[in-house]
Amino acid sequence: MISFENDYSEGAHEKVLARLVQTNLDQEVGYGFDDFSLQAASKIKEVIKCPEASVKFLVGGTQTNQVVIDALLKKYEGVIAADTGHVSSHEAGAIEHSGHKVITLPARKGKITAEAVDKYCEEFYGDVNYEHMVIPGMVYVSYPTEYGTLYTKNELTKLSDVCQKYEIPLYIDGARLGYGLVSEEADLNITDIARLCDVFYIGGTKVGALCGEAVVFTKKNEPPHFLTMIKQHGALLAKGRLTGVQFLELFSNDLYFEISRHALKMAKKMKEGFVAKGYQLHIDSPTNQQFVIMTNSQIEELQKKVRFSFWEKLDNEHQVVRFVTSWATKEENVDYLLDLI
Amino acid sequence: MISFENDYSEGAHEKVLARLVQTNLDQEVGYGFDDFSLQAASKIKEVIKCPEASVKFLVGGTQTNQVVIDALLKKYEGVIAADTGHVSSHEAGAIEHSGHKVITLPARKGKITAEAVDKYCEEFYGDVNYEHMVIPGMVYVSYPTEYGTLYTKNELTKLSDVCQKYEIPLYIDGARLGYGLVSEEADLNITDIARLCDVFYIGGTKVGALCGEAVVFTKKNEPPHFLTMIKQHGALLAKGRLTGVQFLELFSNDLYFEISRHALKMAKKMKEGFVAKGYQLHIDSPTNQQFVIMTNSQIEELQKKVRFSFWEKLDNEHQVVRFVTSWATKEENVDYLLDLI
Amino acid sequence: MISFENDYSEGAHEKVLARLVQTNLDQEVGYGFDDFSLQAASKIKEVIKCPEASVKFLVGGTQTNQVVIDALLKKYEGVIAADTGHVSSHEAGAIEHSGHKVITLPARKGKITAEAVDKYCEEFYGDVNYEHMVIPGMVYVSYPTEYGTLYTKNELTKLSDVCQKYEIPLYIDGARLGYGLVSEEADLNITDIARLCDVFYIGGTKVGALCGEAVVFTKKNEPPHFLTMIKQHGALLAKGRLTGVQFLELFSNDLYFEISRHALKMAKKMKEGFVAKGYQLHIDSPTNQQFVIMTNSQIEELQKKVRFSFWEKLDNEHQVVRFVTSWATKEENVDYLLDLI
Amino acid sequence: MISFENDYSEGAHEKVLARLVQTNLDQEVGYGFDDFSLQAASKIKEVIKCPEASVKFLVGGTQTNQVVIDALLKKYEGVIAADTGHVSSHEAGAIEHSGHKVITLPARKGKITAEAVDKYCEEFYGDVNYEHMVIPGMVYVSYPTEYGTLYTKNELTKLSDVCQKYEIPLYIDGARLGYGLVSEEADLNITDIARLCDVFYIGGTKVGALCGEAVVFTKKNEPPHFLTMIKQHGALLAKGRLTGVQFLELFSNDLYFEISRHALKMAKKMKEGFVAKGYQLHIDSPTNQQFVIMTNSQIEELQKKVRFSFWEKLDNEHQVVRFVTSWATKEENVDYLLDLI
Known part of the structure; x- marks a missing residue:
């Protein structure tokens, strides 16, 4: 039927699969240090016009959210997200499993506003007892959202500003990033995404790959010992080539x-x-x-x-x-x- | 060079890759409920001659160890392992990240003995203050070990017996299971493995697959809501077909x-x-x-x-x-x- | 001023302090096995008319919530609470630190209703993808609430019923239990509390003690190895007598x-x-x-x-x-x- | 008998108890900001001759170890300790519960040597795959040890040096600190302790108090939002005066x-x-x-x-x-x- x-009902785009076949017997080192992963990272940095970015490949969306959020939050911090956000509702408590609260704001069509984040933080720090509460340490948004909607460039810019005001990173979940950016209604491109946030991921699983998400730290802010944290979460692929090859193909020739x-x-x-x-x-x-x-x-x-x-x-x-x-x-x-x- | x-320097065995290509555009449901995963599970149950087993596919070895151990241990329990075991030393603290101690016993050529486990448990429960310590809740061994060595059928039988004595599961890490079982020195086969332990995994990453490990619960002991726990660890593949197809091929025609x-x-x-x-x-x-x-x-x-x-x-x-x-x-x-x- | x-601005009630002075040099065993703790537990079981209850003493409110909730929830479960509940907002993420989500329902004057819990659970289990979400494993309410209000006997009975319907425990945070039960508006007493819930705590810190909360499991449901879990949370007092003596005095002569x-x-x-x-x-x-x-x-x-x-x-x-x-x-x-x- | x-068989020293009685009805603010806690902190800083130290009071030993170690370690780090150390063996996995591995070194009469720590770290960083392992982030020793023995000033100085070499803090568990420092065999005093380590605690529970341990950060290194982390561990006393008053008395007149x-x-x-x-x-x-x-x-x-x-x-x-x-x-x-x- x-x-x-x-x-995510099919496998991979035929060109992606072909590249896997073609490179299959090349001997490569493990854990993401293979040539394909390095080349794929370079391609992505070119496309997002952010030479100082660092790019790492993970396997799936929930895993990526868990690893990135845990790697960036301090132990006493939580992540602000829409109550309809994937991390809030559909990840089986993966964020809480890592010890962090998801601080939810009411969403409208999947989106939260900079004003709501600002109000939350202002009231939070205005509370004399704020140290008895979870300190907001990051803002999470999805582009596109879980409802298929898109933030405008203006909305994201304001979210970026409010994050800078409170000195916390803005993280964009791009599980369906491609399907957002090529929309007729999108008024921004991937270089805007890279510029406006501190970290985002480019979804592969839903956009042509068998599996794989490319995490991009755009502000020279890859956390120290990020590889160790990936491993600690059980998220380090021995054959990093698997995601490397796929993203190399996806980011060649605008695929x-x-x-x-x-x-x-x-x-x-x-x-x-x-x-x-x-x-x-x-x-x-x-x-x-x-x-x-x-x-x-x-x-x-x-x-x-x-x-x-x-x-x-x-x-x-x-x-x-x-x-x-x-x-x-x-x-x-x-x-x-x-x-x- | x-x-x-x-x-894990190359991709996948050519037949595995061919099967991925051949099935690529079939539309399948997600999260491991696809036909390929179901068929692969059936094949494995046939091969291990354990119809009541349940089989689930995960992506990599550390992930599998983390998910299985966390899913089976109670919150106050730890896992007994050789000090040279993968979980003890080379998983960046993935077990501790889930809140559990790895209780190490000195290994000889990568192996621990039933006698050592018995002595540990006997002394543990003989200590009037044992409730102030981490309660041993599982025994972990690798087959083959990290040193390439193999437990004999007699050794595994005794480990199995001591686990039954203390009512804790025996878990076998089979990252290289194939390379152990076909060894001239192996005096047991995969049905013995299934019979002697409570849970084991069949390594795919190192034995012909791009990625993937097949977790097998052999005693009608798949933990309740195991899927939720997999998801909570960020370990649930959207395209479960990826591992399903590969194991289906690997377990067809004795591959x-x-x-x-x-x-x-x-x-x-x-x-x-x-x-x-x-x-x-x-x-x-x-x-x-x-x-x-x-x-x-x-x-x-x-x-x-x-x-x-x-x-x-x-x-x-x-x-x-x-x-x-x-x-x-x-x-x-x-x-x-x-x-x- | x-x-x-x-x-909690003063120390302890004079009689409580006097009892500490009077018993000070008696030699007692540690960790809550002292005579005073045992006697205090007996007194409490008499007062609540629940001979099969088990009573353990902890130090403070957030600690008690963290230990009890973590000890009772399975790893994939979360706790349902009012969004104004202490565990939701004023415990610095202590519940999430133990790996569990607080599933918040909108409160009215600090209270949630059985109907809201029922609706949440019904919709939850009605969702075909519920295994991708945090499974509700407990209901938490405060008596009195953080807003000083009280559940009626009828309201608590309905909450108790809905918990039984979904086979999850009802937990009552009684940080100010005394101040609730003696209110003119209270239409229930401590035996009703014990009967209607599965576990509750009797707050000492805010009601006459220097420190201490008495956790009461009322349905023969003290979790296995609860002492080990208390220790694992750093919550086991060496001098258990400290809380034992205080509760012994508080529950003598109706104090x-x-x-x-x-x-x-x-x-x-x-x-x-x-x-x-x-x-x-x-x-x-x-x-x-x-x-x-x-x-x-x-x-x-x-x-x-x-x-x-x-x-x-x-x-x-x-x-x-x-x-x-x-x-x-x-x-x-x-x-x-x-x-x- | x-x-x-x-x-820890008796209550508190009579002078400590008397001070609790005498101050009992003074109204004080909560959470360790009371006058007694502030004065006690000042006294301790005088006694250790370390004006820039910060002092916080916790309730018990395991709790203190858990909170301090979790607050100082980065998420991917573990703590080095003697295999006979309290954190290694008798805390029911409290350190692992916070997500951190205890990296054990073989002890001799309860002690580890600077040489052993140095060798461990040297081999660790000499391993090309060290990022796949738990990174050593702290050294824990007990003074006196669990075997009643004492480190010499020379031994502690060398441990301090090796910690500086690897830029990790040295933490001294002083559950029985008093009983160590006044020993005829002790060749150091509390100012040496403060100078040689980065953080230590002064045990109260075993040395005259009903409960309470004073954590001392000696190098302007109290972790940011330490109060929030204490709360997150359920370790924040509402009536901070309880520990404050006791330490004030203990550190008055050399008690x-x-x-x-x-x-x-x-x-x-x-x-x-x-x-x-x-x-x-x-x-x-x-x-x-x-x-x-x-x-x-x-x-x-x-x-x-x-x-x-x-x-x-x-x-x-x-x-x-x-x-x-x-x-x-x-x-x-x-x-x-x-x-x-």
């Missing part, structure tokens, strides 16, 4: 963005198809996740033919369901879906 | 053992070559790691031509160095090495 | 409740005095904490004469301030305060 | 050392008595713990009359037993013991 359930554009083209077609047929969108998402309101009976019918996700119940008769495209989505499958509805 | 430095036999054939040739040329072995290893005593000047000369590992200094003129073979080792490279020495 | 800032009644008599007089002089109460607290609305200039004037706490800003001209009474509050000081306002 | 089992001298006078008398009657000492301890070799039948007989501790079995007929004196030991009881043997 054709699936629009998520953006990462090219395949992201395909996903958004498919998403747009799908979205317009739904709207044309009179469906209401729950959120007007400019990226690869589309949230559609359907009646229970429409859902019941449709799920006999294709796979998609339940998002939330709206009322007794309606639910929000999610359809996701990716680098691998075939146009014929979108057409098939649109025929069905 | 040709490398004998370790058993895992076939490629292990190749590695040991190469190791034997290498070992006999060293001995024939008058070199002394530091440890008489029956598996894919060979520990050779060389003079400083021999080392200096040889490392201009091939890569290998320094193991330890013996005296001012001699060192122990390690040469490793794997599924990927070419016989011509072994010949080249033997010509050089 | 006279202080109404909190209920604990008698001194609690004094505190509430003082609180009532203070509250009525404020109201009589036209002040508005922010919360109608029936216990020893009173929350009064004052103008900035009133506050400025008053704090030259007595000490009290700032609670929150209401608007540009008004703030909520807190006045607290305790077992040690002198009636002449309350009179002095009422003269000042 | 008279007890020589440990040095701490005076009562320590009494304990050692009693220990000396006891030791000489044992030797005079032909008993062999297992360790020639110059402090308040005496380790005597007795036959099984001697032990059986003696334990009908007095309490003491079993230390270890020597052979089938002999055991080592421990007799401990303290500030509270009555000379008549020592005489009674010596009459019995």
Whole structure:
């Protein structure tokens, strides 16, 4: 059955896979010091125009959030995040497992504002007993958010400013970074991302790789002994080449963005198809996740033919369901879906 | 430069890679519930002749040790291990990061004995103040050990018995399991492993896979909510197919053992070559790691031509160095090495 | 300067201190196995009419919350609490430090409802991906709450029922338990508390002791190796007699409740005095904490004469301030305060 | 039955208790900011002749070790200690609970040497893979040791030097500090202790207080937000006055050392008595713990009359037993013991 359930249903983009095959028997040193990882890091630094950045490759999103947040927070600090943020709700307590609180702010369509962060910190430090509470040590946002929405350049700039005001890093979770940056609604590019935050990651798992996320420290701020901390979290690949080769290919010849554009083209077609047929969108998402309101009976019918996700119940008769495209989505499958509805 | 430095210098066995290519665009559900993972688990249960086992796939060795040990230990327990065990020394404190002590016993050639475990536990519970100490909650051994040596069936049986006596699980780290089981000196097979321990893992990273370790709970003892604990450690692959497909291939048509036999054939040739040329072995290893005593000047000369590992200094003129073979080792490279020495 | 800032400004009740003096040179065994601790535990079990309870003494409130919650939660579980709960906000992340998430529900006057807990759990288990989230493993409430309010017997009964429905323990933080139970508005007593919850603690630090909290497991549910876990948290007193003697005295001759009644008599007089002089109460607290609305200039004037706490800003001209009474509050000081306002 | 089992069998020295009684109803602010704690800190800084020191009071020994070590170690570091050290063996894994490994070196009579630390660190950093291991971040020693022995000034100076060489702090556990410093064999005083280490604690629980240990950072190195970390460990006393008052009295008029001298006078008398009657000492301890070799039948007989501790079995007929004196030991009881043997 054709699936629009998520953006990790297939393996890797064919060019990525081909590169793995082609380099397979080259002998390389382990733990991310292989030539492919070094070259991939160089490519990424070029693309983000940040020569002083340092780039390390990890395997998955929750792992990356856990390692990066734990490596950057001091022991008495917590991370500020949207209550709908991935770290707040869908990582099985991975942040708390490392000893840190996720300090949640109410989100609007997946986003938090610089003003809300500022207010939180101002009230926090205004409290005479603040040392009895978890000290905010980082701000976490997702680009795009878990709801498919995008921060504007202005919004991110203000978040960056408020982080500088309180001298805490801004961390951007880019699990679907490609699908955000190539959106028609994006008013910033990857160099802006690199400039505005202190650390971000470029998602590979959802954008063309078998696995892998590229963590980028952009302000000469890779934590001391970061490799040891990666190992301590059980997150150090012996065959670092696996992620290195994949990111090398993704960041050669614009592949990462090219395949992201395909996903958004498919998403747009799908979205317009739904709207044309009179469906209401729950959120007007400019990226690869589309949230559609359907009646229970429409859902019941449709799920006999294709796979998609339940998002939330709206009322007794309606639910929000999610359809996701990716680098691998075939146009014929979108057409098939649109025929069905 | 040709490398004998370790058993993770190349990518994956060609059949494993071919299977990844062949299945690449099949749409599969995430997080290890894909068909490939389910089939791979079935294959493994068949091979180990343990239908009630449960099998889960993780990415790397340290991660696997951390997740399994944390999932099985109670909060006030520690794990008994050889002081030379991987968890004791080379995992950057991954076990302690999860809150647990590694209780070390002195190893002899990488091994601990049932007698030593028994004595430790007996003295422990004989101490009136034992509740002020870390309670032993598991025994960890490696097969083969970090020194390439093998437990006999009798030794493992006695370890199994002592674990039952104290009602704690026996966990076998099988990072190089294949290279142990196909050794001429091995007097047990994988069904014995499954029968004698409570949980073990079948190493993929070092035996033909790009990444991946198969954790096997053999006594209907998969911990409740194990998936949640995997996620909490940042160890849950979105594309569980990646490890599933690889283990499916490795456990089809005896591939895992076939490629292990190749590695040991190469190791034997290498070992006999060293001995024939008058070199002394530091440890008489029956598996894919060979520990050779060389003079400083021999080392200096040889490392201009091939890569290998320094193991330890013996005296001012001699060192122990390690040469490793794997599924990927070419016989011509072994010949080249033997010509050089 | 006279202080109404909190209920831990003085040392211990004179009888408690006298008992410490009187027993000072008796030789006792350590770690809570002394006669005084054993007798104190017996007294408490009598008073709560729960012979099968087990009672252990710890030093302070945050420590008790951390140890009890960590000892009862499984590694993948979190604790449900009001967002205004002490564990949520004022313990510097002590719960997260032990690896557990505090799952917050919006509070109303410091309280959460059984309905809200039920809804949370129902939606949680209704989510197909719940295993990717922190599993609710306990409910935490405070009696009285951080806002001085009280759960009714009916409210606690329903919370108890919902906990049984989901098979998770109900834990009551009784840092100020005495000040709650003797309130005119309390419709339950300590035997109800013991019956309705699975574990609670009887606060000593704020109710007549130098230090000490008595943890009571009421359902034969003291966790295995609880002593080891106390020690592991650095919470095991060598001289367990220190808390034992104090609780022995507090639970002899009704002292604990008698001194609690004094505190509430003082609180009532203070509250009525404020109201009589036209002040508005922010919360109608029936216990020893009173929350009064004052103008900035009133506050400025008053704090030259007595000490009290700032609670929150209401608007540009008004703030909520807190006045607290305790077992040690002198009636002449309350009179002095009422003269000042 | 008279007890020589440990040095925490009684309450507090009478002067300490008197001071608690005398100050009992003074109203003080919480959390260690009370006047008594501030004065006690000042007294201690005078006595150790280290005006720039910072002093904080905690409740017990394991708690202090846990908080200090966790506050000073970076997340990827471990603490070097004797394998017989309290943190290594008798704290129920409190250090590992905070995520840190205890890196053990073999002890001789409870002590480790600077040479052994140096060798460990040199080999550690000489290992090309050291980033895969726990990085040594601190050295922990006890003064006196768990075996009653004392480091010489020369030994501590060399440990201090090696710590400076590797830029890691030297931490001295002074649970029984008084009983060490007043020993006839001690060739250093408390100002030497303060000068040679980076942080130490002055034990109160075993030397005259009901509870309490004074942590002293001697090199302007109190960790940022140390109060928050204390709270996070559940170790912050609301009534900080409890420890403040006790240390104020202990460090007034030389009381701490005076009562320590009494304990050692009693220990000396006891030791000489044992030797005079032909008993062999297992360790020639110059402090308040005496380790005597007795036959099984001697032990059986003696334990009908007095309490003491079993230390270890020597052979089938002999055991080592421990007799401990303290500030509270009555000379008549020592005489009674010596009459019995």
